[in-house]
Amino acid sequence: MVTPETLAELVEGERPMDAEPIQDADFECPDCGENVIQVGYMPSVTEFVTAYKCQECDWADDDRDE
Numbered sequence: 001m002v003t004p005e006t007l008a009e010l011v012e013g014e015r016p017m018d019a020e021p022i023q024d025a026d027f028e029c030p031d032c033g034e035n036v037i038q039v040g041y042m043p044s045v046t047e048f049v050t051a052y053k054c055q056e057c058d059w060a061d062d063d064r065d066e
């Protein structure tokens with residue numbers, strides 16, 4: 001079972017300070033068209049990021065402005 005913390009860690013590479021419940025993202029995976037889930041988390045006290053992860057393949061992204 002994927003928890004918000006482990007999902008955020010998967011996308012971020014580090015365990016977040018805090019994470020919100022996992023939700024369905026309202027779009028499909030750009031690579032395979034399958035369901036995408038999202039999780040909001042705080043990698044640090046001053047930052048809040050929403051990460052997206054496909055449930056079927058390795059596609060993942062976040063909403064950081066880079």
Ligand SMILES: [Zn+2]
Nearest residue numbers: 029032054057
């Ligand atoms: Zn996919």
